[in-house]
Amino acid sequence: MNERAMLEEEVKFSGVSYSDDICSEDNLVYEKPETLLDTPNHYCPGCGHGVVHRLLAEVIYELGIQSETIGVAPVGCAVFVYNYLNIDMSQAPHGRASAVATGIKRVYPDKYVFSYQGDGDLAAIGTAETIHTCNRGENILIVYVNNGIYGMTGGQMAPTTLPGMKSSTSPFGRDVATTGSPLKITEMIAALPGVYYATRTAVNSPNNVRKARKAILKSFEYQKLNRGLCFVEIVTNCPSNWKMTPVQSNKWLEKNMLPYYPLGDIKIPDDKEIK
Amino acid sequence: MKEFRLMKGNEALAEAAIRCGCDAYFGYPITPQSEVLEYLSLEASARTGMVVLQAESEIASINMVYGAAGTGKRVMTSSSSPGMSLMQECISYIACAELPCLLVNVVRGGPGLGTIQPSQGDYFQAVKGGGHGDYSLIVLAPSTVQEMVDFVRLGFDLAFKWRNPVLILTDGALGQMMEKVELFEQQPKITAVETWATVGKPKNREKNVITSLHIQAEKMEETNIHLQNKYKAIAKEETRYETVRCDDAEIILTGYGLIARICQKAAQLAREKGIKAGVFRPRTVLPFPSEALNKLAQKEIVKGFLDVEMNAGQMVEDVRLAVNGLKPVKFHGRMGGVIPSPEEVLAKIEEMFMGEPV
Numbered sequence: 001m002n003e004r005a006m007l008e009e010e011v012k013f014s015g016v017s018y019s020d021d022i023c024s025e026d027n028l029v030y031e032k033p034e035t036l037l038d039t040p041n042h043y044c045p046g047c048g049h050g051v052v053h054r055l056l057a058e059v060i061y062e063l064g065i066q067s068e069t070i071g072v073a074p075v076g077c078a079v080f081v082y083n084y085l086n087i088d089m090s091q092a093p094h095g096r097a098s099a100v101a102t103g104i105k106r107v108y109p110d111k112y113v114f115s116y117q118g119d120g121d122l123a124a125i126g127t128a129e130t131i132h133t134c135n136r137g138e139n140i141l142i143v144y145v146n147n148g149i150y151g152m153t154g155g156q157m158a159p160t161t162l163p164g165m166k167s168s169t170s171p172f173g174r175d176v177a178t179t180g181s182p183l184k185i186t187e188m189i190a191a192l193p194g195v196y197y198a199t200r201t202a203v204n205s206p207n208n209v210r211k212a213r214k215a216i217l218k219s220f221e222y223q224k225l226n227r228g229l230c231f232v233e234i235v236t237n238c239p240s241n242w243k244m245t246p247v248q249s250n251k252w253l254e255k256n257m258l259p260y261y262p263l264g265d266i267k268i269p270d271d272k273e274i275k
Numbered sequence: 276m277k278e279f280r281l282m283k284g285n286e287a288l289a290e291a292a293i294r295c296g297c298d299a300y301f302g303y304p305i306t307p308q309s310e311v312l313e314y315l316s317l318e319a320s321a322r323t324g325m326v327v328l329q330a331e332s333e334i335a336s337i338n339m340v341y342g343a344a345g346t347g348k349r350v351m352t353s354s355s356s357p358g359m360s361l362m363q364e365c366i367s368y369i370a371c372a373e374l375p376c377l378l379v380n381v382v383r384g385g386p387g388l389g390t391i392q393p394s395q396g397d398y399f400q401a402v403k404g405g406g407h408g409d410y411s412l413i414v415l416a417p418s419t420v421q422e423m424v425d426f427v428r429l430g431f432d433l434a435f436k437w438r439n440p441v442l443i444l445t446d447g448a449l450g451q452m453m454e455k456v457e458l459f460e461q462q463p464k465i466t467a468v469e470t471w472a473t474v475g476k477p478k479n480r481e482k483n484v485i486t487s488l489h490i491q492a493e494k495m496e497e498t499n500i501h502l503q504n505k506y507k508a509i510a511k512e513e514t515r516y517e518t519v520r521c522d523d524a525e526i527i528l529t530g531y532g533l534i535a536r537i538c539q540k541a542a543q544l545a546r547e548k549g550i551k552a553g554v555f556r557p558r559t560v561l562p563f564p565s566e567a568l569n570k571l572a573q574k575e576i577v578k579g580f581l582d583v584e585m586n587a588g589q590m591v592e593d594v595r596l597a598v599n600g601l602k603p604v605k606f607h608g609r610m611g612g613v614i615p616s617p618e619e620v621l622a623k624i625e626e627m628f629m630g631e632p633v
Contacts, residue, residue: 103342
């Protein structure tokens with residue numbers, strides 16, 4: 001059954017009349033950018049990755065840099081980001097996305113390069129690559145999606161899992177005495193001179209989504225000006241592995257994740273050229 | 276005009292990389308190959324604009340190679356044994372994603388931290404996998420400083436011809452020794468953009484994705500079959516070897532790299548004593564020249580083989596597979612960074628083949 005037939009079926013069922021007039025140019029509020037593909041999404045319902053993908057696609061489209069952008073996909077749920085973004089992409093070994101991005105950027109310094117990484121990828125197995133890429137001040141964007149858990153492998157404890165938070169490998173809650181405290185890696189890398197811009201956003205509410213979009217947009221603009229490394233952390237949910245509904249997970253995020261991972265700029269560039 | 280220079284193996288290799296029009300080198304210091312990174316740091320950028328970057332680890336170096344190779348540029352790294360172990364995961368990715376690049380292992384004695392002296396202990400790692408999954412590199416084994424130069428160019432050519440990583444498997448002695456080399460002229464850099472390269476998607480083509488992930492088993496098997504077919508074609512077209520005085524030889528010494536030269540001297544000493552010895556030297560240890568070796572084994576005059584290595588016996592397995600029981604294959608090896616002497620090899624020939632009927 002195609003989309004239109006499904007819609008008609010729904011109209012018949014609900015009794016609400018359907019009119020083509022709704023889809024007029026005057027009413028157009030959102031158009032899918034050509035940098036985003038129609039591929040059916042594999043993410044769990046309510047997952048934040050889809051929103052972050054869309055923001056990247058929108059920004060790349062808006063800046064008109066599709067033909068100059070190369071992305072690097074991580075290992076983890078977002079490994080399939082290259083199925084959704086209509087840009088050239090390379091898939092990196094676990095944790096190494098920023099090193100792979102470095103390799104690309106060094107031989108093509110005029111292209112826009114970004115890596116897309118989760119918290120297990122970036123803040124556990126890839127810590128060394130993350131810190132040194134930041135320290136070298138590579139002129140790239142690192143998009144760091146932090147949901148406090150290993151998603152793809154089925155909900156194990158991540159370096160970012162909150163104290164007391166249950167996961168399949170911390171079934172009684174994370175014990176900081178034996179497993180350490182959640183790693184605030186954005187604060188850590190912000191201390192490095194090579195990092196130009198470091199910020200923490202979220203995609204749990206329309207307001208936060210807008211801020212995350214702006215952070216990504218600014219980062220690409222800084223990259224154009226060759227300013228150094230931009231690091232955008234995006235705190236998200238993982239309804240499936242947190243074992244919550246999407247709505248519950250967003251509420252839980254607000255109540256538990258955000259106090260530990262406060263939103264806002266961590267390192268702001270002193271830059272007159274960018275408003 | 277021919278250009279000759281007296282050069283250290285590692286430096287000659289680095290010089291050859293610059294002259295090949297190599298676009299980028301990513302590496303990390305480790306003895307006995309640090310001169311490659313040092314030489315390039317000093318020379319490369321000013322001469323050709325080549326990118327030379329010292330990474331924070333061998334893991335980072337090889338991943339930078341992976342990223343840069345994905346753009347279709349000529350890129351390389353070099354290391355020595357423990358560093359190569361760290362790179363194996365990403366080499367598996369590179370092989371599966373079919374990216375051309377040049378790798379160099381200046382082998383030192385192992386296992387573990389081992390020693391900085393020359394060894395051939397990484398043969399298995401180089402030719403039997405190293406990383407996870409079914410993949411093959413093309414492995415070139417130079418035995419002179421001249422070949423350290425020539426194989427850099429050959430390596431890049433083969434890497435791009437087959438879209439496959441190429442490894443130069445050498446050792447600490449060849450890396451450190453100085454010999455006369457003839458250098459080739461400066462080659463231009465690649466300007467053409469490969470159709471598969473991730474350089475940004477223009478309007479008129481589909482996006483390019485470099486990945487080794489095919490989550491459906493059937494799709495992954497297809498990828499495997501494709502790779503295996505490629506390796507078969509490589510074996511058919513790219514196998515290289517050298518024979519020295521094998522025509523009338525009764526005893527054939529087999530050895531690669533530095534050892535082949537020691538075998539050559541041992542064969543000469545043997546002939547002085549009236550023992551007809553020859554040397555068979557694989558120049559590519561992967562693909563291994565099995566067919567040529569088997570043909571030698573079929574010769575009636577050949578009494579047997581003595582494989583000599585600087586390890587506990589690794590290539591000897593490939594020699595035995597090739598000889599396939601036609602003739603006895605004996606082994607002599609030194610380990611942990613010790614180089615066998617020609618006299619020692621000669622003594623082994625006498626002990627193994629001359630004392631009793633074989």
